[in-house]
Amino acid sequence: MAGLDKHICRKIHVRECKDYDASHLIGAPFPVTLTGGVLEKHCEECNAKAGHILKNPRQLTRMVAVARACDDMKLNGSEVRFLRKSINLKAKELAEKLDIDPAHLSRIENGHLAISVVLEKLVRSAVCLSFLDEARIVGMDGSSILSMNIPSVVCSSRIFSLDLRLVEQNNVLHVVGGERSATVSSKSWKDDCEPKIAI
Amino acid sequence: MARENYKAEQLWLNSFFQEIKTLDLSLEAEFEMRRAGVSLAELLDVFASGEVEWADRDYDGCSFVISGRNCDDEEIKIYGGFCSEIEMVSVMQIERVR
Ligand SMILES: [Zn+2]
Numbered sequence: 001m002a003g004l005d006k007h008i009c010r011k012i013h014v015r016e017c018k019d020y021d022a023s024h025l026i027g028a029p030f031p032v033t034l035t036g037g038v039l040e041k042h043c044e045e046c047n048a049k050a051g052h053i054l055k056n057p058r059q060l061t062r063m064v065a066v067a068r069a070c071d072d073m074k075l076n077g078s079e080v081r082f083l084r085k086s087i088n089l090k091a092k093e094l095a096e097k098l099d100i101d102p103a104h105l106s107r108i109e110n111g112h113l114a115i116s117v118v119l120e121k122l123v124r125s126a127v128c129l130s131f132l133d134e135a136r137i138v139g140m141d142g143s144s145i146l147s148m149n150i151p152s153v154v155c156s157s158r159i160f161s162l163d164l165r166l167v168e169q170n171n172v173l174h175v176v177g178g179e180r181s182a183t184v185s186s187k188s189w190k191d192d193c194e195p196k197i198a199i
Numbered sequence: 200m201a202r203e204n205y206k207a208e209q210l211w212l213n214s215f216f217q218e219i220k221t222l223d224l225s226l227e228a229e230f231e232m233r234r235a236g237v238s239l240a241e242l243l244d245v246f247a248s249g250e251v252e253w254a255d256r257d258y259d260g261c262s263f264v265i266s267g268r269n270c271d272d273e274e275i276k277i278y279g280g281f282c283s284e285i286e287m288v289s290v291m292q293i294e295r296v297r
C-alpha cells in the first residue's frame with residue numbers, strides 16, 4: 001500500500017537561518033539568538049529539519065563567551081562553568097589561576113556560593129585574554145573589565161541574553177552593525193534578589 | 200596518540216580539525232549534544248585533541264570515529280565524515296562515554 005510507504009528524506013537543501021536559538025548547541029546557560037552564520041538543512045519534499053551547518057564554529061563559540069564575559073551583569077554558577085569550559089580549563093586549573101580551593105570553585109559553579117566580584121573579574125579577564133580577536137569583533141574592550149561595576153548579588157529574574165547578527169566573509173564571521181546586543185528580561189528585579197554570601 | 204593503523208589519517212585529519220571552517224551537524228547529533236550536555240566548544244576541543252579510533256578514506260575525504268576528552272576529563276566520541284574539496288566536517292552522531 002503506497003500510503004504506508006515510509007518517506008525517506010533524500011533531497012536535503014539548505015537555507016539561511018533567521019533568529020536561530022543557538023543556546024543549546026553552544027551550551028550557553030542563557031539565550032543566544034543568531035541570524036546569519038548558520039544554515040538550516042531541511043528535506044525539500046516533506047520540509048523536515050535535518051540539522052544545521054555552522055560557519056567558523058570555533059569563532060562563534062568564542063564570540064558568545066567574550067560577549068558574556070564583557071557584560072557587567074553578575075555571573076551565576078552555570079555561567080562561570082560555561083566560561084571555564086569555553087577556555088578549555090579543568091576546574092582544578094581555573095581554581096589554581098584564581099588562587100582558590102577547587103572545592104570553592106565547585107560550590108560556585110553548582111550555585112551554592114555566589115562568586116565574589118574580584119574572582120569574577122579574573123574569570124572574565126581570562127576569557128578576554130584567551131580570545132582577543134573575538135573581543136574586538138564583538139566590539140568589546142577587555143581592559144574595561146577591571147573597572148566594571150558588577151552587582152554583588154545574583155538576581156534570579158534578570159537573565160542575560162545575546163542577539164548576534166552575523167555575516168560570514170571568507171570564513172570569518174563579522175557582527176552586522178559592528179556591535180552585539182545583550183538584553184535583560186523586563187521583570188522588576190529588586191524584590192527577587194537573593195543575596196548569597198560571597199567569599 | 201593514534202591507534203597504530205590510523206597514524207596517517209590522524210596526521211591528515213589533525214591539520215583540518217585544528218580550525219574547522221564549516222561544521223555540518225545532523226539533527227541526531229544536535230539532539231544527543233543537547234541530551235548529554237555536550238557543548239559546541241567541547242566538540243571542537245575533542246576534534247582538536249582527540250585520537251582517530253577508526254577511519255576509512257575515500258577519493259575526496261574520509262569517514263571517521265574520533266575519541267577524546269573534554270576539560271572535565273569526560274570521554275566523548277564523534278562519528279562523522281570529512282570532505283576535503285569543500286573543507287566541511289560532518290558530525291553524524293556523538294556519544295558521551297560514561
Ligand atoms: Zn523528507
